[in-house]
Amino acid sequence: MASLDLLLMHPPNVMDFRKRTMLLGPISDLIPSTPVFEMYPIGFTTIASHLDSKGYRVRIANIATRMLASKRFDPSRFVKSVDAKLVGIDLHWMPHVQGALELARIVKVHHPETPVVLGGFSASYYHEEILSKHPYVDFVMRGDSTEKPLEMLIQALQSGRPLDSVPNLTWRKDKGVKVNPLTHIPETLDEVVIDYGLMIRKVLRYGDLEGHLPYRNWKSNPMSIAVSVRGCTHNCVNCAGSCDSFAVNFGRSKPAFRSPKLLAEDVATAEQYVKGATFVVGDIRQAGKQYASKFLSELGNHKVRNEIVIELFTPADREFADQVAKSVDRFSVQMSPETHDEVVRRAQGKSYTNESLERTAEAMLDAGCGRFDMFYMIGLPLQTPESVKGTVEYARKLYTKFKGKRLFPFISPLAPFLDPGGNAFESPEMHGFRLFASTLEDHLKLATMPSWKYVLNYETVWLTRSAIVEATYSSGLGMNRIKREVGLITEEVADRTANRIVAAHELSNRIDAIVGKGTASGGEIEALREAAMDLSESTVCEKTELDWTEDTFWASVPRIMGALVRRR
Ligand code: B12
Ligand code: SF4
CATH class of the missing domain: 3.20.20 (TIM Barrel)
Structure with a gap:
C-alpha cells in the first residue's frame, strides 16, 4: 500500500484498559459509547473529507472500537503495520489523556521518524504542557477548525518548508516550544466539507469496518x-x-x-x-x-x-x-x-x-x-x-x-x-x-x-x-x-x-x-x-x-449500495 498522507487514530480512554481494574460505572451510560469512550470526534470526518477533496490519502483507524471488537487486536502490531507520513491522534475529550499520549508513544516506538500531531479541545487547552513534557508528540494543532491548517502542515512537511507560517500550530523550535498565532478561526461553517459517503468508501478501500465505526454498537444502533x-x-x-x-x-x-x-x-x-x-x-x-x-x-x-x-x-x-x-x-x-x-x-x-x-x-x-x-x-x-x-x-x-x-x-x-x-x-x-x-x-x-x-x-x-x-x-x-x-x-x-x-x-x-x-x-x-x-x-x-431507532446497520446496506452506484 502506498504511504498515507495522514493516519487519524482515535484511542480508548486508557490504552491498556483490557488489563486494568477500572470501575467506570455510570460515566458513559447516557451516550452511545462504552466507558472507554470509543466514539471519535465528528471532526475526523470533516478533516478526512477536506483532505480527500484535495487529493490526499487519509485513513481513519478507531483503535478503541477495534480493541473492543476483538481481544486479539493488538494496537501496537497495527501501528507497526501502517505506513503514514503523518499521524494524527485526537485528544479532544479529556478522558482520553492517557490513551492519546500512550498511542503517540507507540507510534514513535515503531516509526521514530514519523511526526505525530495531536488535536481537539483538550490538546488545544494543554498544548504547551504536551509539547514541553511529551517528546513523542511533535505538534499540537489548536482550535475548533483545523481542516485547512492541517492541510498547510502536510504541505509544509512534505515540501520541507518552514512551519512558522502554519496557523494554529504549536511545535518545537530551537529546543523550545513555539506557539504560532491562532489565526484560523472561520466565521461560518460553510466551507466545511462533509462527505458522508467517504467513510463507506474508506471501509471498502481498507477492508476495515470496525476501524471506521464511530462507536461499538453503531451496527445495531x-x-x-x-x-x-x-x-x-x-x-x-x-x-x-x-x-x-x-x-x-x-x-x-x-x-x-x-x-x-x-x-x-x-x-x-x-x-x-x-x-x-x-x-x-x-x-x-x-x-x-x-x-x-x-x-x-x-x-x-x-x-x-x-x-x-x-x-x-x-x-x-x-x-x-x-x-x-x-x-x-x-x-x-x-x-x-x-x-x-x-x-x-x-x-x-x-x-x-x-x-x-x-x-x-x-x-x-x-x-x-x-x-x-x-x-x-x-x-x-x-x-x-x-x-x-x-x-x-x-x-x-x-x-x-x-x-x-x-x-x-x-x-x-x-x-x-x-x-x-x-x-x-x-x-x-x-x-x-x-x-x-x-x-x-x-x-x-x-x-x-x-x-x-x-x-x-x-x-x-x-x-x-x-x-x-x-x-x-x-x-x-x-x-x-x-x-x-x-x-x-x-x-x-x-x-x-x-x-x-x-x-x-x-x-x-x-x-x-x-x-x-x-x-x-x-x-x-x-x-x-x-x-x-x-x-x-x-x-x-x-x-x-x-436508542432512537429500531433500524440496524443492515437496513442501511441498500441505501449505501444505491448511493455508491449513483456516485459513479
Ligand atoms: C456533540 C457533542 C458530543 C457528541 C459527540 C459528537 C462527536 N462524535 O464528535 C456526544 C453527545 C456523543 C458527546 C459525548 C461526549 N462529550 Co461532548 N460535546 C459535544 C458538543 C456539544 C459539540 C461537539 C463538538 O465537538 N463540536 C465540533 C467541533 C468543534 O469539533 P470537531 O469537529 O469534532 O473537531 C474539530 C476540532 O476539535 C479539531 N480536532 C478534533 N480532533 C482532532 C484530532 C486531530 C489529530 C486534529 C489535528 C484536530 C482535531 O479539528 C476538528 C475539525 O476542525 C461539545 C460542546 C461544544 N459546544 O462544542 C461537547 C464537548 C466536546 N463534549 C464534552 C464531553 C466531556 C463529552 C463526554 C466525555 C461526556 C461524557 N462523560 O459522556 C462524551 C465523550 C464521548 C466519546 N468520545 O465517546 C466536553 C469536552 C470537554 C473536554 N475538554 O473534555 C464538551 C466541550 C462540552 C461538554 N461538556 O459536553 N459530545
Ligand atoms: S454551554 Fe452550550 S454546549 Fe455547553 S452545556 Fe451549555 S448549551 Fe450545551
Whole structure:
C-alpha cells in the first residue's frame, strides 16, 4: 500500500484498559459509547473529507472500537503495520489523556521518524504542557477548525518548508516550544466539507469496518450527525464548549454556523447512506428564529425520512413544535434541564422554569415527537444530596404527568472530569468547586485510578466525591423504581438494573476499602478486574433505553449500495 498522507487514530480512554481494574460505572451510560469512550470526534470526518477533496490519502483507524471488537487486536502490531507520513491522534475529550499520549508513544516506538500531531479541545487547552513534557508528540494543532491548517502542515512537511507560517500550530523550535498565532478561526461553517459517503468508501478501500465505526454498537444502533455550529451562545458553568470558553481557549468571539441550506443538505445526504436517526448538533434556534425556520423549510423540501433528533437549550413554544413536525417525518428531542431545582439550574447557567420546561415537553409530544429525553446531572453548583433526591421525585411527577407519552428523564453524574477550560474549572472557588487536578500531568494520574470516584477531578462544596458516588447509585435506584412503577420498563429489566446498581455500589465500596489502605494497584485490586469490567456498562439504566431507532446497520446496506452506484 502506498504511504498515507495522514493516519487519524482515535484511542480508548486508557490504552491498556483490557488489563486494568477500572470501575467506570455510570460515566458513559447516557451516550452511545462504552466507558472507554470509543466514539471519535465528528471532526475526523470533516478533516478526512477536506483532505480527500484535495487529493490526499487519509485513513481513519478507531483503535478503541477495534480493541473492543476483538481481544486479539493488538494496537501496537497495527501501528507497526501502517505506513503514514503523518499521524494524527485526537485528544479532544479529556478522558482520553492517557490513551492519546500512550498511542503517540507507540507510534514513535515503531516509526521514530514519523511526526505525530495531536488535536481537539483538550490538546488545544494543554498544548504547551504536551509539547514541553511529551517528546513523542511533535505538534499540537489548536482550535475548533483545523481542516485547512492541517492541510498547510502536510504541505509544509512534505515540501520541507518552514512551519512558522502554519496557523494554529504549536511545535518545537530551537529546543523550545513555539506557539504560532491562532489565526484560523472561520466565521461560518460553510466551507466545511462533509462527505458522508467517504467513510463507506474508506471501509471498502481498507477492508476495515470496525476501524471506521464511530462507536461499538453503531451496527445495531446506527446514527449520523449533522453539525449546525462550532461554539455556543450559552454559558453553562461546567462546560468547555461554552461561549466564554470558546472565546478564551479557541479564539472564537462568536459561534460559526452552517448555513441552514447546507445543514439541511447534510441531513439529506446522511440519509442516503444511513437508515437511522440523524442527530443535529446544537440548538437550531441559536442563530435566531429565521435560521431555524429556513432550516426546517429546507428540510421539508428534501422530504427527509430518517428520524431527526434536535437539541433544545431553552424552552420552545407550540409554534416551533408544529413547525418541526411539519418539516420532517419523524423527530425526537433532547433537552438538559440538569436539575428540578430552579435555583441550582440558574447557578449552572440556565435560567428557565420547570413550568416552561413542561410546557415545552407537552408541545413537542402533542406535535408528534417520537421521544423527549430529559437529562439531569449530579455535581452541579449549590446541589446537595437532598436536591438530587428532589430531582428523582420530580422525575416521578413527570412520568405520571406524561404517562404513555414517551417522555424519558435520565440522571447521571458529571464525570469523569469537570471540563478544563470551562468557567467552573477556571474559577473553581467562585462556583463552589474543588479541583483534584489542574495540569495535564494531574489528569494523567487520575485517569488510571481503579474506580470512577477516584478519577473524578472535582468535588463541590455541597457534594464531596463520596457524596457524588452515593447520590448517583441511589438516584439510579430511585429512577429505576419509578420506571418500574409506571410500567415504562419490564419487571425483568427493572430487576436486572437494580441488581447491577447494587453490585456496582458494593464493588465501589470494596475498592474504597483497598484504596483506603494506601494502595490503588496490586493483587487485591487486580482480582476485581473482571467484576469491574462487567459492572462498568449500563449501570443506572439499560443503554438500549436511549436508542432512537429500531433500524440496524443492515437496513442501511441498500441505501449505501444505491448511493455508491449513483456516485459513479
Ligand atoms: C456533540 C457533542 C458530543 C457528541 C459527540 C459528537 C462527536 N462524535 O464528535 C456526544 C453527545 C456523543 C458527546 C459525548 C461526549 N462529550 Co461532548 N460535546 C459535544 C458538543 C456539544 C459539540 C461537539 C463538538 O465537538 N463540536 C465540533 C467541533 C468543534 O469539533 P470537531 O469537529 O469534532 O473537531 C474539530 C476540532 O476539535 C479539531 N480536532 C478534533 N480532533 C482532532 C484530532 C486531530 C489529530 C486534529 C489535528 C484536530 C482535531 O479539528 C476538528 C475539525 O476542525 C461539545 C460542546 C461544544 N459546544 O462544542 C461537547 C464537548 C466536546 N463534549 C464534552 C464531553 C466531556 C463529552 C463526554 C466525555 C461526556 C461524557 N462523560 O459522556 C462524551 C465523550 C464521548 C466519546 N468520545 O465517546 C466536553 C469536552 C470537554 C473536554 N475538554 O473534555 C464538551 C466541550 C462540552 C461538554 N461538556 O459536553 N459530545
Ligand atoms: S452545556 Fe451549555 S454551554 Fe455547553 S454546549 Fe450545551 S448549551 Fe452550550
